[in-house]
């Protein structure tokens with residue numbers, strides 16, 4: 126019976142029976158997986174506290190013919206992200222990333238860029254980069270990793286290059302609409318040229334610069350509305366972690382102070 130070993134981030138755990146746990150984890154090599162951790166609640170030696178949400182670990186598992194859950198045999202800590210467990214705001218941010226990944230990925234589809242994105246952004250949060258920009262950059266890059274990158278130029282309706290200053294975003298079509306096409310389309314979100322440029326930059330910015338970038342207040346407001354409604358198209362529901370995040374940050378408009 127072959128053993129597999131791969132880096133993973135713990136997405137979700139569910140107690141099962143008296144001593145077991147069903148664990149959902151996102152791996153570098155196999156994408157999202159679900160496994161049974163036998164005796165996880167008893168055996169501190171094999172699993173300890175390593176099966177906590179957002180722990181970055183190396184899992185060892187094997188496949189069970191009789192089950193669609195793999196069997197976890199071991200779990201070694203790579204990075205505990207202790208900061209996330211010591212600060213409720215950090216935990217709220219990390220939970221949002223984790224829930225997005227859990228809700229929007231299918232099992233057993235390898236996506237190494239997505240895995241690396243998740244680890245990089247959990248690291249930012251662990252170190253205290255709680256700027257709203259970090260949330261927005263995660264969202265747009267996450268969508269791109271899944272192949273859902275919004276089209277920011279040209280107009281998604283007429284395919285003409287965007288000119289002028291005022292544009293609109295169509296969450297249903299997944300792209301920007303020019304002012305000539307706008308009157309014929311429903312449910313549009315106004316978006317300025319500055320915000321489009323900011324989102325393009327957010328997409329290509331080297332990771333080491335992410336926690337230093339600042340959006341203008343208008344770009345923050347517009348990108349928040351645009352990405353939230355676009356994600357909603359795919360999720361079809363409000364995430365629990367998003368509500369938690371909004372409560373933690375003080376108001377539903379996501380008006381956040383920067384902690385840096």
Ligand SMILES: [Zn+2]
Pocket residue numbers: 280281282283284285302303304305306
């Ligand atoms: Zn157009």
